[in-house]
């Protein structure tokens with residue numbers, strides 16, 4: 001990596017430590033974000049999996065919801081983070097807080113009780129080898145807007161997608177040794193830096 005990228009990980013609840021470890025492995029300078037001012041000067045942000053209602057309520061409490069809406073750089077949301085970024089949650093908890101930044105509708109806990117958590121190999125657009133993916137009480141993408149690029153599907157539903165400077169995954173790429181999905185996010189960050197330069 002020529003210049004070290006500064007990537008924030010929203011550290012209110014959930015799997016932020018695992019994302020931070022993966023990003024450090026890839027050479028990024030990582031900031032755990034708990035307050036809005038910590039977003040300043042970051043090149044990108046990851047919103048981890050966990051519990052989307054809890055993360056959303058805590059984000060609103062600290063003013064991070066408005067700060068993330070105003071954040072100019074790329075954002076990657078995984079699992080609960082994908083739900084938070086979505087425009088709409090189908091069958092969401094009443095009052096489910098959403099950031100509404102990605103033109104997708106998501107279904108929470110979509111894979112059902114019987115297969116609440118599972119692992120599978122995904123064919124990911126542009127990857128010659130399948131990506132082993134861990135799903136934990138995962139959402140899927142129910143519908144996408146016209147500008148959204150679907151990058152992988154599971155059970156016939158999109159589970160990895162890009163909408164401009166946003167990347168969303170229904171699974172947990174931070175829980176395997178495979179760094180390819182995080183590398184794609186860092187590529188997106190560099191690509192957007194080129195666009196904004």
Ligand code: GLN
Pocket residue numbers: 048049050051052053078079080081083108109136137138139
């Ligand atoms: N089911 C959780 C939610 O709706 C997401 C699960 C996860 O992030 N692993 O918030």
